[in-house]
Amino acid sequence: MREVAIIGVKNTIFGEQWDRSFRDLVVEAGVGAVKDAGITGEKIDSMFVGNMSGGQFVEQEHIGALIADYSGLAKNLHIPSTRVEAACASGGLALRQGIYSVASGMDDIVIAAGVEKMTDVPSAKASSALAAAADREWEGIMGATFPGLYAMIARMHMHKYGTTSEQLASAAVKNHQNGQFNPIAQYKNKITIESVLNSIMVADPLHIFDCSPITDGASAVILAPADIAHEYTDTPIYVKGTGQASDTLALHDRRDITTLDASVVAGKRAYEMARMGPEDIDLVEVHDCFTIAEICAIEDLGFAKKGEGGKVTFDGETAIGGRIPVNTSGGLKACGHPVGATGVKQAIEIVEQLRGEAGKRQVDGAEIGMTHNVGGSGATAVVHIFSRNR
Amino acid sequence: MREVAIIGVKNTIFGEQWDRSFRDLVVEAGVGAVKDAGITGEKIDSMFVGNMSGGQFVEQEHIGALIADYSGLAKNLHIPSTRVEAACASGGLALRQGIYSVASGMDDIVIAAGVEKMTDVPSAKASSALAAAADREWEGIMGATFPGLYAMIARMHMHKYGTTSEQLASAAVKNHQNGQFNPIAQYKNKITIESVLNSIMVADPLHIFDCSPITDGASAVILAPADIAHEYTDTPIYVKGTGQASDTLALHDRRDITTLDASVVAGKRAYEMARMGPEDIDLVEVHDCFTIAEICAIEDLGFAKKGEGGKVTFDGETAIGGRIPVNTSGGLKACGHPVGATGVKQAIEIVEQLRGEAGKRQVDGAEIGMTHNVGGSGATAVVHIFSRNR
Numbered sequence: 001m002r003e004v005a006i007i008g009v010k011n012t013i014f015g016e017q018w019d020r021s022f023r024d025l026v027v028e029a030g031v032g033a034v035k036d037a038g039i040t041g042e043k044i045d046s047m048f049v050g051n052m053s054g055g056q057f058v059e060q061e062h063i064g065a066l067i068a069d070y071s072g073l074a075k076n077l078h079i080p081s082t083r084v085e086a087a088c089a090s091g092g093l094a095l096r097q098g099i100y101s102v103a104s105g106m107d108d109i110v111i112a113a114g115v116e117k118m119t120d121v122p123s124a125k126a127s128s129a130l131a132a133a134a135d136r137e138w139e140g141i142m143g144a145t146f147p148g149l150y151a152m153i154a155r156m157h158m159h160k161y162g163t164t165s166e167q168l169a170s171a172a173v174k175n176h177q178n179g180q181f182n183p184i185a186q187y188k189n190k191i192t193i194e195s196v197l198n199s200i201m202v203a204d205p206l207h208i209f210d211c212s213p214i215t216d217g218a219s220a221v222i223l224a225p226a227d228i229a230h231e232y233t234d235t236p237i238y239v240k241g242t243g244q245a246s247d248t249l250a251l252h253d254r255r256d257i258t259t260l261d262a263s264v265v266a267g268k269r270a271y272e273m274a275r276m277g278p279e280d281i282d283l284v285e286v287h288d289c290f291t292i293a294e295i296c297a298i299e300d301l302g303f304a305k306k307g308e309g310g311k312v313t314f315d316g317e318t319a320i321g322g323r324i325p326v327n328t329s330g331g332l333k334a335c336g337h338p339v340g341a342t343g344v345k346q347a348i349e350i351v352e353q354l355r356g357e358a359g360k361r362q363v364d365g366a367e368i369g370m371t372h373n374v375g376g377s378g379a380t381a382v383v384h385i386f387s388r389n390r
Numbered sequence: 391m392r393e394v395a396i397i398g399v400k401n402t403i404f405g406e407q408w409d410r411s412f413r414d415l416v417v418e419a420g421v422g423a424v425k426d427a428g429i430t431g432e433k434i435d436s437m438f439v440g441n442m443s444g445g446q447f448v449e450q451e452h453i454g455a456l457i458a459d460y461s462g463l464a465k466n467l468h469i470p471s472t473r474v475e476a477a478c479a480s481g482g483l484a485l486r487q488g489i490y491s492v493a494s495g496m497d498d499i500v501i502a503a504g505v506e507k508m509t510d511v512p513s514a515k516a517s518s519a520l521a522a523a524a525d526r527e528w529e530g531i532m533g534a535t536f537p538g539l540y541a542m543i544a545r546m547h548m549h550k551y552g553t554t555s556e557q558l559a560s561a562a563v564k565n566h567q568n569g570q571f572n573p574i575a576q577y578k579n580k581i582t583i584e585s586v587l588n589s590i591m592v593a594d595p596l597h598i599f600d601c602s603p604i605t606d607g608a609s610a611v612i613l614a615p616a617d618i619a620h621e622y623t624d625t626p627i628y629v630k631g632t633g634q635a636s637d638t639l640a641l642h643d644r645r646d647i648t649t650l651d652a653s654v655v656a657g658k659r660a661y662e663m664a665r666m667g668p669e670d671i672d673l674v675e676v677h678d679c680f681t682i683a684e685i686c687a688i689e690d691l692g693f694a695k696k697g698e699g700g701k702v703t704f705d706g707e708t709a710i711g712g713r714i715p716v717n718t719s720g721g722l723k724a725c726g727h728p729v730g731a732t733g734v735k736q737a738i739e740i741v742e743q744l745r746g747e748a749g750k751r752q753v754d755g756a757e758i759g760m761t762h763n764v765g766g767s768g769a770t771a772v773v774h775i776f777s778r779n780r
Contacts, residue, residue, distance in 0.1 A: 001495040021527075046634075054522075055445040059530065061522040062477040065769035068636035069525075074769065075643065078655040080634035081770070082483050083475040087452040093472050097487060104494035105391040106632075132444075132451040135459075137411075140449065242496075244436075244470035246458040253465065265468040379455035379464065380471075 001103040003390070005229035005236035008037025008222035009348040014336035015186040017216040022058045022117035023070045029218035029341075030071045030113055037109075037222040037232050041073050045107035047081035048097040050090030050114035051340035054083075056129035058117055067113070085340075087133030088289060090114060091219065092343025092373030092382035096242050098223045108228070113220035114345070116338035126214050130339070133376040135250035146289070147211060149251050149377045151203035154292035157258045158205065160307065165205055167310030168291040169196035172209050172333050174319050175288060179330025181360035184345075186215055186336030210291040215336035219344035221351070226390060235355045240368070241276065241385035243269025249379045260378035263300035267372070270383040271302075278302035281385070282366040283353055284324065285346035287374035288331040297372055298326060301383070320361060328353060328361045343373035347384060354388040391493040393616035393780070395626035398427025399738040404607035404726035405576040412448045412507035413460045419608035419731075420461045420503055427499075427612040427622050431463050435497035437471035438487040440480030440504035441730035444473075446519035448507055457503070477523030478679060480504060481609065481733025482763030482772035486632050488613045498618070503610035504731035516604050520729070523766040525640035536679065537601060539641050539767045541593035544682035547648045548595065550697065555595055557700030558681040559586035562599050562723050564709050565678060569720025571750035574735075576605055576726030600681040605726035609734035611741070616780060625745045630758070631666065631775035633659025639769045650768035653690035657762070660773040661692075668692035671775070672756040673743055674714065675736035677764035678721040687762055688716060691773070710753060718743060718751045733763035737774060744778040 010032025012025050026049070034041065049067050054060045064081035068074040073081070084094045091114030098112035118126055131140045134149060157163045173193055179185035196209040222232075229236035245265035251257055271277055278301060286301070288294035295309035303324045304312040312318060318326035329335045329349035332342060350369035352358045371384045400422025402415050416439070424431065439457050444450045454471035458464040463471070474484045481504030488502035508516055521530045524539060547553045563583055569575035586599040612622075619626035635655035641647055661667055668691060676691070678684035685699035693714045694702040702708060708716035719725045719739035722732060740759035742748045761774045 023527075053445050053451055055443050055519070056451075058526065059522055060526045061443055061446075061475060061519075062524075062639065062766050062769060064476050065636045065765060066525070066639050069639045069643075069769065074636040075638050075645075078635035078637060078652060080772075081636045082487070082634075085451060085473045085475055086454050097472070097490070100487070100490045100494045100496060103496060104490045106490060106493060129445070129451075132449055134452075135456070136448065136450045137413075244472075245468035246455045246464040246471045247468060248465050249452065249456050249459045253459075255465075262468060375455060376452050379452060379459065382470075 002105055003226035004099050004102045004223055004239045005226045006221050006351050007224045007229050007232040007236050008033045009351050010036055011184045011219045011345055011348055012217050014184050014215050014217035014338060016119045018119060022115065023066065025117060025216060025218040026067050026113060026115040027070050029220040030111055033111065033220035033222050039109060039232065041077060043109045044073060044079050044111055045109055046101050047079060047111040048094040049081065049083050050094030050343060051083055052085055052087050052090050052116060053129050058120055086380040087375035088339040089343055089373045089375035089380040089382050090340040095344055095347055096244060096382055099239055099242055102223050102225055108225055110223045111220055112223060112344060113218065114341035114343055115218035116340040117216050118214045118338060119216050123214065138250045147203040147206055150290040150292055151206045152251065153257050154205050157292060160258060163310035165197060166193055167314040168210055169193045170314040171288060171291040171294045172196050175327050175331040175333040178320060178328050178361055179334025182330050182335055185330045185334055186213055187334045206290055212289045212332035212337040215338040217336060217338035217341045219341045219348055221344060221347055237351045237354050238387045238390050239384060240387045241270035241274030243267060244382045247379050249376065251377045258296060260296055260300050260381060262378050262381035263297060263372060266381040266383040267301045270385050274385040276385060280368055281370045282368050283328055283363045284326055284370040284372065285329060285349050286326055286372040288327055288333050289337060301372060320363060325363050328363060346371035346373060350386050354386060392495055394489050394492045394613055394629045395616045395619035396611050396741050397614045397619050397622040397626050398423045398612035399741050400426055401574045401609045401735055401738055402607050404574050404605050404728060406509045407606040408509060412505065413456065415507060415606060415608040416457050416503060416505040417460050419610040420501060423501065423610035423612050429499065429622060431467060433499045434463060434469050434501055435499055436491050437469060437501040438484040439471065439473050440484035440733060441473055442475060442477050442480050442506060443519050448510055476770040477765035478729040479733055479763045479765035479770040479772050480730040485734055485737055486634060486772055489629055489632055492613050492615055498615055500613045501610055502613060502734060503608065504734040505608035506728035506730040507606050508604045508728060509606050513604060528640045537593040537596055540680040540682055541596045543647050544595050547682060550648060553700035555587060556583055557704040558600055559583045560704040561678060561681040561684045562586050565717050565721040565723040568710060568718050568751050569724025572720050572725055575720045575724050576603055577724045596680055602679045602722035602727040605728040607726060607728035607731045609731045609738055611734060611737055627741045627744050628777050628780050629774060630777045631660035631664030633657060634772045637769050639766065641767045648686060650686055650690050650771060652768050652771035653687060653762060656771040656773040657691045660775050664775040666775060670758055671760045672758050673718055673753045674716055674760040674762065675719060675739050676716055676762040678717060678723050679727060691762060710751060715753050718753060736761035736763060740776050744776060
């Protein structure tokens, strides 16, 4: 396969954007990424767009063509554009399809984007739409939504490993600490362990500050064959590994609900492809849809021993300047979580860090970074490893 | 890129299947294709699934993982599974993603499948869900649904080229003639031009017998590198070309509503890749969501001069035994149109024809076949060319 590099990136602001439409958001991200790569639309061979539920959130399917159209790439250029969906892992999988297409040699310059417009519906409708990422016939139909499912994971993690509410909260506190330095972040306020513990209980033991928010946003990257990436930018970032894995849709079918086997296997596949291990990674963006998800993720990817994710986080090992900085962007918790966009935004955070352009959240000397994007309660996981050196 | 072949195929019955669920359908197709290829689940490297609107039809997103799970490929094997959506072209694009993945060298054995369960909602809800394939903010919001949009195309085609209602009807009559010999077809009854013209008017000039039905069904194919395809089957069918193109989502933005530019461009891209032209094709499955769509398709793909599609069809040139057999499966009209599955079913029809296994609908000596799958009113088109010879 051909090696692949990222040559351009762009996020919109993440947040409640009632004055902007679904299509406004994704066009801003796409056009911004094209500009960042210094190319024009005619250079693009294909587009892949991650979106979980345009149908339920904005009554619009056929998202790929919509985006090509509103980006001015459909009418005369007729650029192929394909939507990819795997719930909250849609963005990560759009990136993976883009990698496939460049690796195959069928395409050279490719856009991989993600978008979600979630605030145009009442929050009960948003919860219901998101619950469609769980097993509707075994979970959703019983009234289970994601805070409840992740609360069960958290309760079991506490039971098996002695993880505490304070340790969970420390993940949110760190992510807000990082988010204040990210211009696109939905929340730029600092919080404390006390404010997390005193916030409303959503699904015991998860408080509302343990939960990522409902967000509007879009993100896009431009991919190119590694061989010609330097023609477009002085700082191409190389894709060294990609791994994807599935697991049962319903949580109750898993062998162990405190381990997301899909994360473990996707990580393993990405590490093998990159010929690397956790010790080679300088920073990682993990899928912290809830604080417990970050704790599980750093264990499942090999950055903490099983059961010690909470302790490691509480002790500051995952802060900027710590042993392995986690979610320098602010993560889903503080940066926001437009579900289709998140996987692409994670890649952009790593690109900005490896380019040395992350400002006050810069990880010194970062050379290799990882992203970890999860769908639902772990039925899909996709992991990518990036390097500033080929 | 590596060349790709199809080594196994399976369709479910197409029709109203109130006794079977979404997941039942896709598992039957997937398992059937695996059996047809003579492999076991452990051999599979990746799955790609076309589905337009699980969210709106069965309140279920995250379709890729669902299918891996219910096929027994998630819990222990953790096989990557990705949903692809482009409205009624979702199946054709799932096939295309599968081709990318094998061509890239990242995967060897891949399932490309498509599924839609459309009859679990009232028909008004189905129409509304399907309308999400059009431009919601410019078409859907005005009350436009697909029969109305295609009726405008038909009216303009009649105005510009003198196409008649009888000519349109002749496409439906031919497709029912073919469908009676297809074991999976939703409708196996013969119809006549008179019965089409006497059927209820849906959107003038389109009668209900000009329209494809609402259907439940699933289809799956197994892909492998061409180099090793003979290890699995004596009759691999080779992918010679794939082309995809986008156009404006809204019909009113097109330069000419009687030509689907996306079909023209996708066809051109597939022909170029295969180094072939229309004269090389022995039979073609085109996207006849309405009779007028078949007329436009055979013009746009080069099988009839612009404006002569109706005449050519009425004259029998597209019948089995004619100059260029079109929709030997019965097409969307008679075989049925489970929107996410259709693009894959088209490929299966070509595979069965090129294998010489199409029974009473066999096209004698068929060596090269084409599929043409459209999303919405032509904002996405995807064309594939297959050959029994490498």
